[in-house]
Structures are given as structure tokens and as C-alpha cells.
Amino acid sequence: MSEFSDEKILESWHQNAKAWINSIEHREIESRILVTNKAIVDCILDKNPLNVLDIGCGEGWLSRELNNFGIQTLGIDAVPELIDEATKKGKGNFKLIPYEDISKENIHEKFDVAVCNFSLIGNESVKKIFKNLPELLTKNGYFIVQTLHPILGCGDSAYQDGWRKGSWKGFSDSFTNPAPWYFRTLDTWINLFVTNGFIINSIIEPIHPKTKSIASILFVGKLKTVNNSNNP
Ligand SMILES: C[S@@+](CC[C@H](N)C(=O)[O-])C[C@H]1O[C@@H](n2cnc3c(N)ncnc32)[C@H](O)[C@@H]1O
Numbered sequence: 072m073s074e075f076s077d078e079k080i081l082e083s084w085h086q087n088a089k090a091w092i093n094s095i096e097h098r099e100i101e102s103r104i105l106v107t108n109k110a111i112v113d114c115i116l117d118k119n120p121l122n123v124l125d126i127g128c129g130e131g132w133l134s135r136e137l138n139n140f141g142i143q144t145l146g147i148d149a150v151p152e153l154i155d156e157a158t159k160k161g162k163g164n165f166k167l168i169p170y171e172d173i174s175k176e177n178i179h180e181k182f183d184v185a186v187c188n189f190s191l192i193g194n195e196s197v198k199k200i201f202k203n204l205p206e207l208l209t210k211n212g213y214f215i216v217q218t219l220h221p222i223l224g225c226g227d228s229a230y231q232d233g234w235r236k237g238s239w240k241g242f243s244d245s246f247t248n249p250a251p252w253y254f255r256t257l258d259t260w261i262n263l264f265v266t267n268g269f270i271i272n273s274i275i276e277p278i279h280p281k282t283k284s285i286a287s288i289l290f291v292g293k294l295k296t297v298n299n300s301n302n303p
Pocket residue numbers: 077080081084126127128129130131132133147148149150153168169170171187188189190191192196
């Protein structure tokens with residue numbers, strides 16, 4: 072297995088599922104508690120969805136939160152331990168589906184919103200989601216992605232797309248074998264949306280209330296309306 076690959080990412084998440092469950096349960100990630108959780112929930116609620124597809128749902132906190140607002144959810148992830156935990160905690164449906172298998176053959180429902188909250192990490196698997204997602208969204212449906220801001224995430228490396236070494240800096244010692252991740256420039260993120268049938272509805276840059284620096288970036292893509300009419 073190559074050091075930089077989508078498979079390596081999944082290998083890491085299989086190994087770190089327990090540590091992740093603990094870290095969410097004990098509210099260990101300060102930026103989530105202070106800013107990014109609210110940012111993603113508010114952004115979704117703003118679209119008034121009846122149902123939401125939570126892609127890379129982890130242990131399912133976001134789905135549970137949306138269910139509290141009466142929104143139906145399907146959470147999907149490739150790690151059995153995380154899906155089991157999400158199912159055990161209840162609220163919403165959860166299924167073991169890797170990104171590579173997201174398609175209308177495997178998911179027989181359409182959604183008003185699909186969301187990826189810090190769950191787009193790799194390269195090919197991410198491209199595949201963008202390609203196959205439009206057929207799973209209702210007309211004018213939204214695809215909302217919260218991720219590391221490219222300006223913050225770039226660090227001292229060249230500002231160009233490519234694999235980067237992972238790190239669990241800031242996380243507890245129970246985490247191991249950090250996953251590599253695929254860095255994308257702002258331009259590449261926007262292109263992923265527009266070349267796969269979306270317009271960019273908005274871009275949101277939440278600010279960390281303590282450090283006053285950018286905490287993340289949210290891309291809100293809206294499915295382009297296809298005009299099937301033969302009339303000019
Ligand atoms: C940082 S966690 C985020 C979890 C959740 N969205 C949250 O906000 O807490 C990243 C998640 O992406 C999932 N993931 C990564 N690659 C995946 C793939 N190819 N297929 C399915 N899930 C994947 C991991 O298993 C993990 O649950």
C-alpha cells in the first residue's frame with residue numbers, strides 16, 4: 072500500500088475509531104466546540120432540508136444533532152466500529168458504505184442536502200463522491216463541505232494540490248498512525264463543484280473566537296437546474 076493513498080486513510084480510521092469516539096464524547100477538540108460544529112449545523116438548517124445525507128459520518132454526532140431539529144438523516148461511513156457506535160447512540164439511520172460505493176444503486180433515496188464535515192480527506196475517493204452525488208440529490212439540492220481552510224492548511228509547503236503527511240497534533244496520545252491527506256487549493260475545491268454540476272452558492276469562513284484566525288471553510292454547492300425542455 073502506498074504511503075499516500077485513499078487506502079492508507081481508511082487504514083488509519085480503522086485503527087483510530089475508538090480514540091475518535093472518545094474524543095468526540097469528551098468534547099476534546101476545542102475548535103469544534105467553540106466554532107465549527109455550530110457553523111455546519113447553522114449552514115444546514117439555513118437550507119430547511121427534510122432529509123440529509125451525512126457522508127463520512129464518523130460516530131454520528133451531526134446526524135443526531137439534525138434529528139433533534141426533526142430532520143431525517145442517513146449517515147454513511149466505511150468503518151464498522153464508527154457505524155456501530157452511531158447506530159447504538161440512535162437517532163437517524165446509519166449504513167456501512169465507503170465513498171467508493173456512493174451511487175443510486177446502493178442508496179435508494181434522494182436528499183435535500185448532502186454534507187461532508189471534515190470527512191473529505193483523500194484524492195480519488197473525493198472525486199468519486201463529487202461525480203456520483205448529483206443523482207442522489209433532489210432538484211436544487213445542496214452539497215455542503217466543511218474542511219480545513221487551504222490558506223491555513225497549506226503551512227510552509229508550496230500552494231499546490233498534492234498529498235501531505237498526516238499528524239495527530241493537538242489530539243490525545245491514544246491516536247496512532249496519522250492518515251495522509253490530499254491538499255487542494257481554493258481554486259481546485261471550487262472546480263470540483265463546478266465541473267460536477269454545482270454552482271457555488273456561498274463560501275463561509277468561520278473565525279475562531281479565541282485566536283481570531285480562520286477555523287475552517289464551508290463550501291455550499293447548489294445543484295444546477297437542468298433545463299430538459301426542447302423549446303428554445
Ligand atoms: C474527521 S472524521 C469526521 C467524522 C464526522 N463527519 C464528524 O464530523 O465528526 C473523518 C471520517 O471520514 C471517514 N472516511 C474517510 N475516508 C472514507 C471513505 N473512503 N469511505 C467512507 N468513509 C470514509 C472516516 O471513517 C471518518 O469517520
